[in-house]
Amino acid sequence: MPQPWPCSATAFWQRAFGEDPSAIGKTIDLNTVPFTVIGVTEPTFTRLTPGTPIDFWVPIPQSATLGFNADQSLEDSRNLWLTLVARVKPGVPLAQSEAAMTSLFRNDLLYGGKPALAASDDPRVTLFPAEKALAGIRAGLARPLSLSMAAVLIVLLIMCANLAGLMLVRAITRERELAVRLALGAGRTRVIQQLLTESVLLSFTGAGLGVLFAVWSVRGLLEFVSIAHRSLLEVYVQPDASVLFFTTALALLTGIGFGLAPALRGGRIAVAPRLKASPGSALSTSHAGSRRFGLGGWLVVSQVALSMVVVIAAGLLLRTLEKLRNIDPGFDTRNILLFSLNPELAGYKQQKAREVHDEIERKLAALPGVVSASYSSGAVLDGGLWTTGVRLEGQENEGQHSGGKEENDATETQMLAIGPQYFETMRISILQGRGFRDSDMDSGQPVAVVNRSFVRKFLPLRYPLGSHFEWGGQKYEILGVVADAKYEDLTSDTAPTAYIPLRNGEVTFALRSAISPVGLVPTVRRVVNEVDRNLPIFQVRTQSQTIDRLLFSQRLLARLFSIFGGLALLMACIGLYGLLSYDVARRRTEIGVRTALGAQQSDVLTLIIRQGLLLVFVGLFCGIPQFRATAKLGEFLEARFSQAF
Secondary structure (H helix, E strand, O other): OOEEEOOOOHHHHHHHHOOOHHHOOOEEEEOOEEEEEOOOOOOOOOOOOOEOOOOOOOOHHHHHHHOOOHHHHOOOOOOOOOOOOOOOOOOOOHHHHHHHHHHHHHHHHHHOOOOOOOHHHOOOOOOOOHHHHOOOOHHHHHHHHHHHHHHHHHHHHHHHHHHHHHHHHHHHHOHHHHHHHHHOOOOHHHHHHHHHHHHHHHHHHHHHHHHHHHHHHHHHHHHHHHHHHOOOOEOOOOOOHHHHHHHHHHHHHHHHHHHHHHHHHHHOOOHHHHHHOOHHHHHHHOOOOOOOOOHHHHHHHHHHHHHHHHHHHHHHHHHHHHHHHOOOOOOOOOOEEEEEEOHHHHOOOHHHHHHHHHHHHHHHHOOOOEEEEEEEOOOOOOOOOOEEEOEEOOOOOOOOOEOOOOOOOOOEEEEEEEOOOHHHHHOOOEEEEOOOOHHHHHHOOOEEEEEHHHHHHHOOOOOOOOOEEEEOOEEEEEEEEEOOOOOOOOOOOOOOEEEEEOOOOOEEEEEEEOOOHHHHHHHHHHHHHHHOOOOOOEEEEEHHHHHHHHOHHHHHHHHHHHHHHHHHHHHHHHHHHHHHHHHHHHOHHHHHHHHHOOOOHHHHHHHHHHHHHHHHHHHHHHOHHHHHHHHHHHHHHHHHHOOOO
16 A cells, blocks of 8 residues: 655656646556555755755654664664754744753653663753754855955956046046036036946946846856755845846946046046147146056056956966875775665665675676676765774773764774775775675674774784774684775875775675776666666765865866866956056057157057056955965865865
């Protein structure tokens, strides 16, 4: 009899049923178990944790039907794995809610049917707002997007300085027009308002185009994030009232910001001298005596100085990313294809699942182009980590347990369950002894292989081969010692690691190929289907793609800063070009006189280029403090953002 379960958000309903209302009541097989669809969620709701959507909701008591075995621990107060969400009544203080929940929590843990803690442990409940506790993708995107916001502000300042310079040049060329307006009775305030209106209108036009570009660029950003998270993100990215209000306010401020100086200058024009001058004299008399460093020149200098900050930051980030990619992980990351499957979810028992692992491994190893194949309980450098406490032979039991990190735990060890030929497939050197054989996998004897860091930390004065450590109620014999290899991420120091035989559960296969591993994906799917068509394959990727996903935050920052740095540099070049064009037009009479007196074209060209280079070098000199600040930023980025967010 199919069990009831609510169907997913609209995304799955659209994909699987084409928005057919008759989907309600239909039966779907999930892990070979039939379930009945009883509902479809609203389109705007994907899940409590923002970002990654949920396709199905199943009542917790039915999770065992899917093979998760979660309901077996629901009555055990020592298993704290559920995320509880509550809506607080209006007007109820948060402290009062925390106190009430803490009282219930303490009574159950300390005085329930199976007391899990002592009173000295002081168990308590702390309530957090849902948007803080269930951060989702916000946790990984907050820092890079915050830093990119700083780059956006710098680019905005450069743009304002750029437009201020261009508007200043335009105001100078319109001096006679403005003088005529003033002579005909227009007030100076009215002229200033006109010039500010023009600049604000220009700013609003750019803001409107920016909103359209933002919608397109955010979709591209979401695609980049989706690739890093292995699933399509469902995030609401359409501009809403708050975004439009922020854009409008920012457009107004920037329009006034870059238009204020030209407007004030236009309102201070001397009417009589300007009207007495000939129509073409505006260009020849403006800024007399200040050819080199008028307001426009200083605006260009500021643009160069600010653009260098973003460009240098982008270079430092790219250098950091390159250093991270060049870190030696302790194994060869090239030409490795990874994919995961779990035979137990398809109804296989533990022993049969072990046979399925071996059969798939043998068929994969026999494929043309495959050098070797193996499997493990998880992929390395994938952001996951299994740590536990082990008791070495001759040590007293210190109450260590499996399942998580414990501070000040002298024997805390990383664990990874693997299959035969794993070290050969990953190309991790065996320093002493040997790796696992098929007989080790079938015998059921507790054996292990440890890395060099394990020996250095726990067995510095003992011969490692034949030594034992206890974990999970069994005594494991060490068969070999292998070289250190990175496990959780690239930046962490190599920690003691123990490898044990994998005999059941979810597995991640690793294939080392002599060709591009991506080309093996169709063949791998065919091989798995030959073994059992009901075996689901998921998380198909290469080891290189896994590392790129691990470095997602660093790659995102480097990409954004490269774009903003290029944009800032382009704006500085446009500002310099505009100022030099104006300067050439203003000095047209002077250049003509120089040419008439015998100056060569190269001399005139040198004169103009020297003026531009002088502005650039002054901008670089003024940016020296900013260079130092950017260098410190680079040190901070290498020290902090080289870590996985």
